[in-house]
Amino acid sequence: SYELTQPPSVSVSPGQTASITCSGDKLGDKYASWYQQKPGQSPVLVIYQDNKRPSGIPERFSGSNSGSTATLTISGTQAMDEADYYCQTWDTSTVIFGGGTKMTVL
């Protein structure tokens, strides 16, 4: 079965750029989406179709997807961006989520 691999955790200083990776076999041939989940809340879609931002998502969130890795980039990271982030793709009629990355803003 298809799997997506994310680093368990990343840390970033306020104002710096954070990058969270998501790896899967030929992931670049599929679409990747990203979700932000804060404690006690439902996830929120922040990137879809590799690099599109839903309405209301700040411009500091961006995405890319090539080869076997999709990347979520958060520019000018703010304290409010501290959360768990999950990547997701669609393969053989199944939705697959990555294991999640806990991002800490130090």
Add this chain to the structure above:
Amino acid sequence: QVQLQESGPGLVKPSETLSLTCTVSGGSVSSGSYYWSWIRQPPGKGLEWIGYISYSRSTIYNPSLKSRVTISVDASKNQFTLKLSSVTAADTAVYYCATQGAGSSRQVVNWGQGTLVTVSS
């Protein structure tokens, strides 16, 4: 904006069937704009997709749960439901109903607030 609200028992006994309902507002379960999905998250763990149903009533389930899952729609009430049979403690999780885009990326667009279901005797 579609809004979703889960409802159902918060405690289910092992070997019984978990049953949850999602009430939809701001949209119609008969619309072809979305797929109507269920996703779960065990406490402290990641997200697991359970499956979805389309406006045409076709269903796709996670292969790991397929033998135990049924998702159905009640258009008259604008609701869709999840049934998960033969539950064990491993099925304890927050269960979310959600909408997925009908395009090729199947992104999850809207999420309910989630409901915690505990499997315990």
